[in-house]
Amino acid sequence: MKPTFASHLDAFGQWRADTEARLAALARFAREHDLLDEASGEWFEAMRRRLSGEKLMVAFVAEFSRGKSELINAIFFSDKGRRMMPASAGRTTMCPVELGYDADDPVGLSLLPIDTRLEAASLAEYRLQPAAWTWHPLNLADPDEMARALAEVMRTRLVSPEDAARLGFWDPERPDDNPPAAADGRVEVPVWRHARINLPHPLLKRGLVVLDTPGLNAIGTEPELTLGLLPQAHATVFILGADTGVTRSDLDIWRDHLSGPALARYVVLNKIDTLADPLSTPEQVREVIARQCSSVAQTLEIPSEHVFPISARQALAARLSDDVAGLHHSRIEAFEHALSEGLLPRRRDNLAQAAWGGAQQFQQQLGRRFGEMRRLYADQLNELRGLRGKSSGKVQLMIQRVQSEAGEFEQCTARLHAMRSIHARMLRSALQDLSSERLRQEVDVLHQVLGGSWLPLGARKAFIELCARLRALIEQAQQRNDEIHAMLVASFSRLNAEFGFSLVADVPLDVRRYTEDLNLIERNYVQYLGLSQAFRLAQPGFQEQFRRMLISRLRVVFETISNDIELWNKTASAQVDSQLRERRRNFKRRYESLDRIQSASNELDTRVQEVQAQDERVLQLQTRLATLMTQLVEVTDVAGGRPSVQQPEAAAVAVQPSVAAMEALSLDLNLSGPDAAVAPVGA
Ligand SMILES: Nc1nc2c(ncn2[C@@H]2O[C@H](COP(=O)(O)OP(=O)(O)OP(=O)(O)O)[C@@H](O)[C@H]2O)c(=O)[nH]1
Ligand SMILES: [Mg+2]
Numbered sequence: 001m002k003p004t005f006a007s008h009l010d011a012f013g014q015w016r017a018d019t020e021a022r023l024a025a026l027a028r029f030a031r032e033h034d035l036l037d038e039a040s041g042e043w044f045e046a047m048r049r050r051l052s053g054e055k056l057m058v059a060f061v062a063e064f065s066r067g068k069s070e071l072i073n074a075i076f077f078s079d080k081g082r083r084m085m086p087a088s089a090g091r092t093t094m095c096p097v098e099l100g101y102d103a104d105d106p107v108g109l110s111l112l113p114i115d116t117r118l119e120a121a122s123l124a125e126y127r128l129q130p131a132a133w134t135w136h137p138l139n140l141a142d143p144d145e146m147a148r149a150l151a152e153v154m155r156t157r158l159v160s161p162e163d164a165a166r167l168g169f170w171d172p173e174r175p176d177d178n179p180p181a182a183a184d185g186r187v188e189v190p191v192w193r194h195a196r197i198n199l200p201h202p203l204l205k206r207g208l209v210v211l212d213t214p215g216l217n218a219i220g221t222e223p224e225l226t227l228g229l230l231p232q233a234h235a236t237v238f239i240l241g242a243d244t245g246v247t248r249s250d251l252d253i254w255r256d257h258l259s260g261p262a263l264a265r266y267v268v269l270n271k272i273d274t275l276a277d278p279l280s281t282p283e284q285v286r287e288v289i290a291r292q293c294s295s296v297a298q299t300l301e302i303p304s305e306h307v308f309p310i311s312a313r314q315a316l317a318a319r320l321s322d323d324v325a326g327l328h329h330s331r332i333e334a335f336e337h338a339l340s341e342g343l344l345p346r347r348r349d350n351l352a353q354a355a356w357g358g359a360q361q362f363q364q365q366l367g368r369r370f371g372e373m374r375r376l377y378a379d380q381l382n383e384l385r386g387l388r389g390k391s392s393g394k395v396q397l398m399i400q401r402v403q404s405e406a407g408e409f410e411q412c413t414a415r416l417h418a419m420r421s422i423h424a425r426m427l428r429s430a431l432q433d434l435s436s437e438r439l440r441q442e443v444d445v446l447h448q449v450l451g452g453s454w455l456p457l458g459a460r461k462a463f464i465e466l467c468a469r470l471r472a473l474i475e476q477a478q479q480r481n482d483e484i485h486a487m488l489v490a491s492f493s494r495l496n497a498e499f500g501f502s503l504v505a506d507v508p509l510d511v512r513r514y515t516e517d518l519n520l521i522e523r524n525y526v527q528y529l530g531l532s533q534a535f536r537l538a539q540p541g542f543q544e545q546f547r548r549m550l551i552s553r554l555r556v557v558f559e560t561i562s563n564d565i566e567l568w569n570k571t572a573s574a575q576v577d578s579q580l581r582e583r584r585r586n587f588k589r590r591y592e593s594l595d596r597i598q599s600a601s602n603e604l605d606t607r608v609q610e611v612q613a614q615d616e617r618v619l620q621l622q623t624r625l626a627t628l629m630t631q632l633v634e635v636t637d638v639a640g641g642r643p644s645v646q647q648p649e650a651a652a653v654a655v656q657p658s659v660a661a662m663e664a665l666s667l668d669l670n671l672s673g674p675d676a677a678v679a680p681v682g683a
Contacts (some may be wrong), residue, residue: 064215
């Protein structure tokens with residue numbers, strides 16, 4: 001029985017693969033015809049990586065024993081024929097467990113020892129140090145053996161209260177939050193800090209990452225969970241037990257750790273099977289469930305349709321035994337459906353918009369280039385036709401004219417050189433305050449302000465100030481890029497007027513939108529600093545981890561902005577380079593054909609045909625580009641209707657393709673290649 005979520009994810013994966021293939025066809029077409037500039041090549045590569053590699057993280061968060069692991073088993077692993085993730089009464093999952101698949105890593109279970117908490121390095125840094133992890137192979141062919149290996153995530157050991165305190169599991173001042181101590185006073189702590197399971201499961205191969213978390217005690221002690229993983233999850237599933245209702249600690253978790261956007265938050269009321277009562281009718285039981293859901297909704301202040309009553313255990317059992325009626329009773333499918341509906345279309349739209357937007361920009365860029373080429377061919381044809389019946393003296397005059405025009409044109413190089421160096425200087429200045437060095441300095445200011453003693457209120461204030469400074473840096477980068485845009489608009493229009501270029505300064509870049517990402521980080525951290533974290537904030541080791549984590553999250557935002565700015569500017573310069581090259585080539589071609597015409601009287605017609613053929617070739621490229629774009633839009637199916645595909649403009653010059661020209665074309669275009677489906681123009 002294929003789970004609902006799995007089929008939706010399959011369809012999404014297929015969509016990503018199709019879109020990737022269409023984009024690859026577009027890039028291949030451009031590369032084969034020498035139309036791919038460096039900046040566009042980088043964009044295609046980045047988009048390819050996003051489409052094939054972008055992860056989709058779903059995090060399961062709840063107090064212990066609510067059924068997180070069981071629900072993960074039911075949704076994702078029922079195909080294994082048994083319970084994969086350990087699920088049992090009492091505390092089971094002791095450390096956060098991340099399930100995903102990375103083809104570059106070996107299949108297995110990696111465990112990071114809890115003692116790494118005593119070091120300053122953050123979890124993100126440990127991810128880059130395989131040697132810090134203990135590794136167990138997982139035998140895919142043997143689910144029982146695999147389940148035994150996965151039981152490792154349950155392991156605990158007993159330590160003194162002092163050691164437990166150093167690890168963040170014990171606070172003498174908050175006895176209520178401490179785990180129960182053993183008879184000899186020792187405290188049970190997890191052996192592992194974090195577990196990663198690398199498994200070529202079909203869903204994980206499609207980019208799904210599932211995060212299973214232990215209860216509150218562990219969530220609170222691992223800042224990386226609260227500040228890194230959970231806020232970045234694409235969806236969080238919060239689980240309550242129908243047997244327990246909403247408890248005090250459930251509420252704490254909800255308030256402190258599930259502040260993400262409401263759209264991506266799911267609330268599950270699990271274990272509804274425990275509400276079954278032999279003395280009640282099924283209708284009465286349904287009413288009890290409905291009442292519980294609305295009471296949960298009230299407490300959590302969300303609409304009651306957002307609470308999904310399910311039985312994870314029943315669902316798992318039903319899927320393992322192909323029991324359709326049991327699955328229906330578990331009510332898991334309604335939840336899976338909502339999860340897929342809420343998660344996948346939005347991810348798809350984001351990717352579709354990015355793919356389509358970038359491809360369209362590329363198409364416009366090529367469109368301008370084609371237009372420019374065809375304009376030059378049209379001029380050349382006029383020039384050649386004007387020579388019909390003219391004496392060789394006249395041809396000689398034309399040669400001189402071409403030479404002097406080329407000479408005049410070359411004067412633009414000094415101008416271009418000046419523009420390039422101004423551009424480079426302005427670009428450096430736009431990028432300079434986005435470097436990771438600059439970020440580090442800003443974060444260090446926060447630490448200097450706070451000194452070694454972090455009080456929640458002071459830390460919060462200093463953090464808000466830091467974010468304000470960072471927002472100002474983004475704003476400054478935006479303004480500097482706007483200045484570059486204005487400079488390019490002015491320079492391009494002068495170059496166009498004086499030297500006959502047809503340069504267009506692209507629409508200005510918007511990096512201000514990334515302020516939203518910064519705001520999100522700010523909200524998470526401010527909320528975290530406001531939690532009852534005083535005792536943790538006071539620990540120097542924690543502060544260092546906090547600093548590193550913060551820098552690594554901010555770096556992602558600032559690097560994205562830098563990359564966007566660089567790409568935008570590169571695209572603008574690439575246009576100048578390609579037009580310069582095209583113009584020079586054109587002078588050379590004009591000169592050569594006049595030279596040939598002068599030496600042989602029958603050359604004129606041949607030359608006219610050659611230029612016509614070249615123009616035909618561009619027209620054909622235009623048509624092929626439009627076809628590729630139509631194919632892309634067919635698969636991406638961008639939200640908000642089908643975007644219009646730019647069709648090649650009607651031929652700028654009336655060119656009658658001759659048989660010779662068509663033959664030249666097919667040689668030139670290498671039509672036997674992967675793009676052989678091009679219908680010859682005019683055919
Ligand atoms: N009756 C009933 N029991 C369930 C259901 N779902 C889970 N359980 C049981 O509840 C116990 C706890 O489930 P787990 O999946 O281990 O809970 P958890 O949230 O992962 O707990 P920790 O790993 O300790 O944080 C197990 O014995 C499950 O079999 C359910 O729908 N109905
Ligand atoms: Mg568990």
